[in-house]
Amino acid sequence: MVATERGALADDVARLTPEQWASTSLCSAYTVQDVVAHLTATASLNPGTFLVRFAGSGFNFQKFARGEIDRHLGADPAATLAAFRSVQHSTSSPPGPKPSWLGEVVVHSEDIRRPLGIAHAYDPDAVRSVADFYKGSNTLIGAKNRVAGLTLKATDQDWSHGDGPVVEGRLLSLLMAMTGRSAHVADLSGEGVETLRRRTT
Numbered sequence: 001m002v003a004t005e006r007g008a009l010a011d012d013v014a015r016l017t018p019e020q021w022a023s024t025s026l027c028s029a030y031t032v033q034d035v036v037a038h039l040t041a042t043a044s045l046n047p048g049t050f051l052v053r054f055a056g057s058g059f060n061f062q063k064f065a066r067g068e069i070d071r072h073l074g075a076d077p078a079a080t081l082a083a084f085r086s087v088q089h090s091t092s093s094p095p096g097p098k099p100s101w102l103g104e105v106v107v108h109s110e111d112i113r114r115p116l117g118i119a120h121a122y123d124p125d126a127v128r129s130v131a132d133f134y135k136g137s138n139t140l141i142g143a144k145n146r147v148a149g150l151t152l153k154a155t156d157q158d159w160s161h162g163d164g165p166v167v168e169g170r171l172l173s174l175l176m177a178m179t180g181r182s183a184h185v186a187d188l189s190g191e192g193v194e195t196l197r198r199r200t201t
Contacts, residue, residue, distance in 0.1 A: 001126045002102050006039070006088045009109045012118050014081060021077040026111040026181050033077055034069050035108050036084050041068035042094065042104055043087035050094035061140065099133035106130050107179050110172065114183055122172060124157055131175045135161045143178040146199045150192040152178070165192030 013021070013036060021033045030038065045053075045068070057064035074080035093101045106126055113120055134143040135152070149164040154171040167174065169188035176184035182200040185193065 001123055001129070002105055003089045004123065005102075005105045005109060005126065006043070006084070008120060009036075009039075009105070009112065010081060010085050010088065012113065012120065013077075013084075016077070016116070018077060020116055021080075023115065025108075026114055026176075026183060027108075030069070030111075032112050032116070033073065033080050035112055036080050037069045037072040037074075038065065039105060039108055040072040040080075040084045040087055041065075042101065043090040043092060044072065045094045046092050047095040096139075097133065099129055100137075100139075102126060103130040103133055103179075107176065107181075110176055111181070114176075114181075124171075127171050127175060128157060128159060131159065131161075131171055131178070134175065134178055141179050143180075146180065146196070147178050150196060153190075165195060166190035167192040167196050 013032065016032065022031055024030075025032050025035045027035060053067065054061075054064050057067060072080070072083055074083055106122060107130070109120070109122075112118070134141075135147060136144055138144045147162060149162070151160065151162045151164055151166045152174050153160045153166055153168040154174060155168055156170045159171055167177075167188050167190045173184040173187035177188060177196055177200060180200050182197065185197045185200055188196070
């Protein structure tokens with residue numbers, strides 16, 4: 001699943017203009033090119049190199065992430081894309097559960113596609129697997145806390161989570177909202193939407 005989603009994203013960004021590569025992703029501190037470099041970095045790390053470089057950043061995750069992006073940015077978008085394609089089938093990653101690395105590519109791919117208006121049919125099993133992981137995780141992005149006290153209900157899959165005021169919509173939109181992407185809250189409906197919106201801003 002990871003390799004498939006990496007390949008699909010590489011094909012999509014290969015068609016971008018230089019201006020699109022330089023545009024802002026849903027991760028407002030990162031351009032599209034930065035996010036592609038970030039995904040390359042994740043696929044290039046192993047537990048050992050992660051720990052050494054994280055320690056070298058003073059255990060500051062934002063500083064570490066920025067350093068890894070800079071390490072994998074090419075001289076131009078074509079070079080950045082070539083580096084990303086070279087790790088499509090990599091099974092290397094920082095320490096952590098495997099669903100988190102599937103989540104990395106699904107969520108960050110949507111961080112690129114959404115603002116550029118690029119449609120993509122994500123594997124429903126991949127989206128479900130990632131949603132099941134993030135709903136119970138507070139690591140780094142606080143998804144578990146963000147959806148606490150709410151019922152999330154997918155309209156395109158047989159999937160729900162939690163109890164309380166309902167938030168419903170496509171599972172991809174629920175996933176992106178639970179990971180803090182406020183743009184996707186606009187796709188959702190239900191009495192719990194305003195609570196979720198406040199938690200993503």
